[in-house]
Amino acid sequence: MPSLIAALTGLGSGLSLIVAIGAQNAFVLRQGLRREYVGAVVLVCAASDAVLILAGVSGIGTIVGRVPVVLDIIRYAGAAFLVVYGLLAARRAFSNERISTDPTGNRTSFRAVLLTCLALTWLNPHVYLDTVLLLGSIANAQGDPGRWFFAAGAAVGSCLWFSALGYGARLLRPVFANPLAWRVLDVVIALVMIAIAVTLLVGS
Known part of the structure; x- marks a missing residue:
């Protein structure tokens, strides 16, 4: 029973952190x-x-917490990447590019x-802070x-969420x-990416 409670606590805790709009x-x-x-x-x-x-x-989290320069490097690299990705989404939103849900056409490389x-x-430094x-x-x-058991529950929660999000999107x-x-959608993605990048830089 204690093991089951720990697993369910992990499941709930994991879902509470990842079920939110974000870059990923x-x-x-x-x-x-x-x-x-x-x-x-x-x-x-x-x-x-x-x-x-x-x-x-x-226990690696303790090491990461004691070496803040690691998170600083990730923060600036992540912010730069998110800005670029956000600008690309904005360009898609205001261009004449037609995005198709047909899996046989207009595909990006694997x-x-x-x-x-x-x-x-x-x-994303928030991944390290949260996870x-x-x-x-x-x-x-x-x-x-x-x-x-807590870790197993959290990992299962992550798997369930991403599976539901990825495969449920077809609905x-x-x-x-x-x-x-x-x-x-691309406007929303652009705003989310830029907003997250700003919060990363402001929080530095």
Whole structure:
């Protein structure tokens, strides 16, 4: 029973941190709508979260917390990447480019999608603060072996969320048959990316 409680606590804690609009979720949603390498994107996001959660539970969060220069480097690199990605989304929104949900056309290369997904995941200092430091601290408060069940629950929550977001996006496909919907989505993505980049720089 204590193990189950720890796992459910991890599940709830993990979901509470990732179920929010952000750079990574916006990207997963867009890929899901395009039906473009959704499985790979979901796998990268879920696996990355699992690695970071295990790092926090293993005590690496303490090391990261004691070396703030690491987060500073990630913060500036992440902010620069988000600004570029946001500007590209804005350009799509106001260009004549037609985005199709047809998986047979207008596809981005697998390499480009994978690198973008990795960058949005690993160049975000909030990921380390939330996943490694915060979840790691909560997990270690569970003691042994509770912390490992907590980590498993948090990792399962991450997997469930990204799978639902990536594969559930197809339910919105009729809405995005209208090109205007894509323009609105890209405007929202651009605003989110730029806003996050600003908060990263202001918080430095």
